[in-house]
Amino acid sequence: MPPILQHLQQATKMMSRRKILLLVLGCGTLSLLIHQGAQLSWYPKLFPLSCPPLRGSPPRPKHMTVAFLKTHKTAGTTVQNILFRFAERHNLTVALPHPSCEHQFCYPRNFSAHFVHPATRPPHVLASHLRFDRAELERLMPPGTIYVTILREPAAMFESLFSYYNQYCPAFRRVPNASLEAFLRAPEAYYRAGEHFAMFAHNTLAYDLGGDNERSPRDDAAYLAGLIRQVEEVFSLVMIAEYFDESLVLLRRLLAWDLDDVLYAKLNARAASSRLAAIPAALARAARAWNALDAGLYDHFNATFWRRVASAGRACVEREARELREARERLLRRCFGDEPVLRPAAQIRTKQLQPWQPSRKVDIMGYDLPSGGAGPATEACLKLAMPEVQYSSYLLRKQKRRGGVRARPEPVLDNPPPRPIRALPRSPQGH
Numbered sequence: 001m002p003p004i005l006q007h008l009q010q011a012t013k014m015m016s017r018r019k020i021l022l023l024v025l026g027c028g029t030l031s032l033l034i035h036q037g038a039q040l041s042w043y044p045k046l047f048p049l050s051c052p053p054l055r056g057s058p059p060r061p062k063h064m065t066v067a068f069l070k071t072h073k074t075a076g077t078t079v080q081n082i083l084f085r086f087a088e089r090h091n092l093t094v095a096l097p098h099p100s101c102e103h104q105f106c107y108p109r110n111f112s113a114h115f116v117h118p119a120t121r122p123p124h125v126l127a128s129h130l131r132f133d134r135a136e137l138e139r140l141m142p143p144g145t146i147y148v149t150i151l152r153e154p155a156a157m158f159e160s161l162f163s164y165y166n167q168y169c170p171a172f173r174r175v176p177n178a179s180l181e182a183f184l185r186a187p188e189a190y191y192r193a194g195e196h197f198a199m200f201a202h203n204t205l206a207y208d209l210g211g212d213n214e215r216s217p218r219d220d221a222a223y224l225a226g227l228i229r230q231v232e233e234v235f236s237l238v239m240i241a242e243y244f245d246e247s248l249v250l251l252r253r254l255l256a257w258d259l260d261d262v263l264y265a266k267l268n269a270r271a272a273s274s275r276l277a278a279i280p281a282a283l284a285r286a287a288r289a290w291n292a293l294d295a296g297l298y299d300h301f302n303a304t305f306w307r308r309v310a311s312a313g314r315a316c317v318e319r320e321a322r323e324l325r326e327a328r329e330r331l332l333r334r335c336f337g338d339e340p341v342l343r344p345a346a347q348i349r350t351k352q353l354q355p356w357q358p359s360r361k362v363d364i365m366g367y368d369l370p371s372g373g374a375g376p377a378t379e380a381c382l383k384l385a386m387p388e389v390q391y392s393s394y395l396l397r398k399q400k401r402r403g404g405v406r407a408r409p410e411p412v413l414d415n416p417p418p419r420p421i422r423a424l425p426r427s428p429q430g431h
């Protein structure tokens with residue numbers, strides 16, 4: 001064959017190899033786009049291809065068994081509401097407290113599977129306040145359950161605890177003029193270890209996680225390291241309240257849920273008039289020093305959190321968090337009108353949406369529905385903003401009906417727990 005023809009034949013072969021290669025690449029790209037599009041059905045934009053796919057591709061089914069340790073004053077009610085709504089949409093059973101425990105699993109006692117209402121067993125989801133006890137939770141939850149929790153920066157968390165539990169926690173009640181500054185200047189003057197609700201005044205995170213809140217990492221660094229190890233052994237994700245949206249992105253990736261599954265309304269927020277606008281640096285240092293165990297936990301898990309974000313691809317997590325915020329704003333506008341303002345309970349007409357008020361001095365905000373709405377969309381909006389007390393009671397009634405449990409007096413637990421600090425929601429008139 002003349003050299004010119006040989007050249008031509010080689011060139012044609014090269015062309016077809018390139019075409020085949022391009023075709024293969026094109027098909028791969030298209031299937032990736034279709035796959036991602038299917039995962040995020042409402043998504044206006046697709047992730048750039050540099051974003052790592054959800055762990056464990058090909059796509060996993062949504063994970064249905066989750067235990068969320070609801071720590072105190074850490075945005076836990078908002079996470080709980082996400083989980084309650086997911087459970088309802090997927091017809092899952094939510095573990096709920098026995099009525100003698102009210103809306104918490106007999107906190108501050110160590111969790112026991114006996115605290116769970118029989119009509120809510122065996123559960124898929126658990127998300128109410130409890131003091132962590134690994135063996136008892138493993139006795140209750142099915143194998144394969146994913147454990148998650150959330151932490152908040154300890155100074156901000158302590159300021160919230162001090163305000164919210166001011167009337168309930170004797171250590172706080174003793175402080176003149178309910179002054180956080182006075183308490184933190186000399187906490188030992190007011191605090192008595194072991195008294196009722198003392199755990200709200202000292203290392204509450206450590207206590208909720210099942211640890212000994214009286215230990216000081218200054219005297220015993222090994223104790224903090226051991227507690228961190230125990231938490232890491234059990235919890236697949238420790239979310240961080242300050243980075244709530246990024247936390248939800250990691251959560252939905254861990255559980256293979258859609259981004260729609262983690263849309264939320266911010267619940268249980270204090271009014272601006274009930275909290276410090278900013279915590280002065282000296283006060284924040286004092287709060288961290290007094291709650292040194294919590295500060296150690298937070299610093300460790302905050303660092304771990306950002307390593308998780310980096311390994312998921314920081315740009316992708318930020319992009320997804322932005323999309324979540326935008327979708328959330330659209331949803332809130334659709335549900336609560338053009339200006340979805342958080343309102344004080346006195347301005348909320350829908351009884352099911354009035355948040356519980358801890359005292360006359362603290363306003364907890366909520367949402368209200370525009371009047372005249374009805375139907376499934378309104379129902380979904382109602383659930384989105386439903387406070388913990390009402391949602392827990394509603395779910396218990398619903399699950400009892402589903403299990404065929406008739407309304408009859410509840411059996412009384414032997415050795416009933418101390419009364420949890422829940423009261424009736426303050427009525428708008430009494431406000």
Ligand SMILES: Nc1ncnc2c1ncn2[C@@H]1O[C@H](COP(=O)(O)OS(=O)(=O)O)[C@@H](OP(=O)(O)O)[C@H]1O
Pocket residue numbers: 071072073074075076077078156160241242244266267268269270271275
């Ligand atoms: N999405 C989101 N992001 C950041 N922060 C949030 C969010 N949702 C709730 N919050 C704040 O969390 C505080 C309430 O926490 P909890 O719901 O865990 O409280 S409780 O223990 O169940 O009473 C409460 O904090 P304070 O307002 O400082 O008291 C809420 O404002």
